[in-house]
Amino acid sequence: MLLEVRDLQVEFKTRDGVAKAVNGVNYSVDAGETLAVLGESGSGKSVTAQAVMGILDMPPGRIAGGEILFQGRDLLKLKEDERRKVRGSEMAMIFQDALSSLNPVLSVGDQLSEMFTVHRGMSRKEGRAKAVELMDRVRIPAAKERVGQYPHQFSGGMRQRIMIAMALALEPSLIIADEPTTALDVTVQAQVMDLLAELQRELNMGLILITHDLGVVADVADKIAVMYAGRIVEQAPVHDIYKAPAHPYTKGLLESIPRLDQKGRELYAIKGLPPNLMHIPPGCAFNPRCPMARDVCRSEVPPLFDVAPDRQSACFFWKETLDG
């Protein structure tokens, strides 16, 4: 297994108390595999990813427990300097908003070649040549001429390609993409997503795709982990989930996608609001919003039940959900 996250717990200290952002998350990705992590904002999907990358702001963040096994080593036990060498070269991250994620005062060439000069000890000139090569690879036209330009001089789609190029620079074995297409135009979204999927196949990388967009997921993911209030509530191969969700929350998410064949019908929305991470409801965190909630949901935290091989659901009534 390339990456295995085991029982990860992350807290944030705020002025009003401790926010439990991640409460025992388990997931894994293999080489060449794509895991989609799904959830609303505040569900802990990005925080988990940042913990894996080792870029959490600590403080206020704190890893309260768990393991992050990457190629067999527990990253949480590494020294910061060893950890740093893993970042960028063995695992890389693509962020949502390329404009703010790229340094506005350095040319894209400088930002790309930095990967080679710092991690590979190349000269500036070699790094520059590599930068042009990378820009070609992510199909930025006139790479040679544009390598000296600044991020604001590129279009949104081109900027995200540069982010992808930066992540791929050292051919890492794992890529984490945090909502890589959310900030882009719909037409550009597909192009960027296709490029990412193509390069992933080519380099046989593991990909963790963090998103709240179920449409993107269906095309590229192998398996899905759905997160709610810092926990994984359902985990399954992608087609199983679309066919029949085994958790009411997943079901709600799927039903809230607008569909052409149901034109005219009112759009479904999950009632209520995501929970306050400082006061997560007792029992199943989803119970106040769940149409199927019973007494047991309010008192006991549901464990992950095995629904099928490779498939789990954290719902006491997964059978009923699956059937109906």
Add this chain to the structure above:
Amino acid sequence: MGRYVIRRLLQMIPVFFGATLLIFLMVNVMGDPIAGLCGDKACDPSTAAQLKKEFGLDKPVWQQYLTYMGNVFTGDFGTAFNGQKVTELMSAAFPVTIRLTIVAILFEIVIGISLGVVTGLRRGRPVDTVVLMLTLVVIAIPVFVTGLLLQLLLGVEWGIVKPTVQPEAPFNELLIPGLVLASVSLAYVTRLTRTSIAENARADYVRTAIAKGLPRRRVITRHLLRNSLIPVVTFIGTDVGALMGGAIVTERIFNIHGVGYQLYQGILRQSTQTVVGFVTVLVLVFLIANLIVDLLYAVLDPRIRYA
């Protein structure tokens, strides 16, 4: 870029004339411009009338101003109370004040920025709180009190430095006066750097730099500092003009014969030409410093385009 410079230069013209006219009017209100010319006594009426005619003081103020400005542009700043050319006074005074300003700016850069970076990266820790309080105290105490106290302690009580500065004003004697002159700005540079660093430290591109696996030092110097220092550099740039104008208090405390000293003398002796001349040059320095700062933006921040 070229067009922008020209536009800015054109904008400077009315500001320059407005500010100098304002000073010219103030000085004329200030009192009898020839009062100082006949020694300590008042001039007798006939001499006064003759002197007034000689200096063109019988004409309306606006005409006097135009004549004066005309002369200034040919390099003639007129004559001071003791018959010395104002330009001579300037060539003696400006080098001293410029040296003092350089010392002050160096203090701002070295101490101010370092403290700002250290506190900005340790926001909320004890070192941050202490430095922040210190900067407030420095800002709250008027410069002349800081100056007098430093002079008393370092110069008189402990004898570490000379309490006053010789007329030649070599750099080593200007260290303490330079620190005093810089003190308030230094506190602001610290606070500004701190705010800017702390704000940028949370920026997405810094997170990217960390995710790229760059060493912490490189993240800070190449990514964080480069962005955070843009407002600081511009603050220090505009401060050049302000420091030269504000040096008057420091120069008085340490008896430095710079611009402030000459101006003070000029005002005491009601020497119109000295006062207007020096202030004109200071306003010009201030305006040029501001222009350079504006142009610096383009160098420091590629996002800014001049149209």
Add this chain to the structure above:
Amino acid sequence: MPEPYDDGAIAGTGAGGAMDLAASEATTLERTPGGPQGTGPAEKARSLWSDAWRDLRRNPVFIISSLVILFLVVISLWPSLIASGNPLQCDLAKAQEGSQPGHPFGYNGQGCDVYTRTVYGARTSVTVGVCTTVGVALFGSFVGGLAGFFGGGWDALLSRVTDIFFGIPVVLGGLVFLSVVTSSTVWPVIGFMILLGWPQIARIARGSVITAKQNDYVQAARALGASNSRMLLRHIAPNAVAPVIVVATIALGTYIALEATLSYLGVGLKPPTVSWGIDISAASQYIRNAPHMLLWPAGALAVTVLAFIMLGDAVRDALDPKLR
């Protein structure tokens, strides 16, 4: 023009001396992000202030500086509450004497009681500070508001006029302007400080009006045909006023310090006015033998200035949601 920074960080750096520096830190306020779309401006401004108030009530810096200022105001209104003597009643025989029973701060160069004079000096400083600030704030926001609101030619003209007054070094201007004044009241000093102080506020006000004007709800109000005066008063002013108040509060402290500096140079206030500036200036020639004469009024001055700066600082932090 480099607009993003034009009115912010360096707005206040011109005129030299103490007056101008407060602006450098008020910059963040001008970019205060808008609240959720659709809420009205007045409502937004109200919640901005009530949020700030909730924050301030718990902030020890705010509480302490408010108490100090309250104390200062009380003793400037009724100095005899804590000082029974007469600040002008002096006994040359006691000149320069140190602390003694009934006269804790000792005597000054003229044999006046330093304690009494320090207490009575508060009135002058508070008067100078408050009157200057009110004048500067009113005139500055008026000019800056007009420039920012109408833009175009008005803006160009008013901005140049602002630049002119900004281009004159404050202390030098004070020397020239005040050296002719023979009046021993505080008014010429206040008048002069307003004359050279208003550009600082004008720039802040212009900047925040321009920012407020670009907010969506203001654009919407314009599209709905709101009149100019209604726009300015109901939609723009409530949100533009916060940075002005913050900068003005901080500036109040610096005006008090400036008065002392001018008095030190011999052009500020003149006896028989009782002022910290005059006393510090007079004491400076005895600084070696009788430092107490300088330290008490200087200490009172520093605490006063500090209180206003810290109050302004605390209010700014509370109003800036980004720093929460």
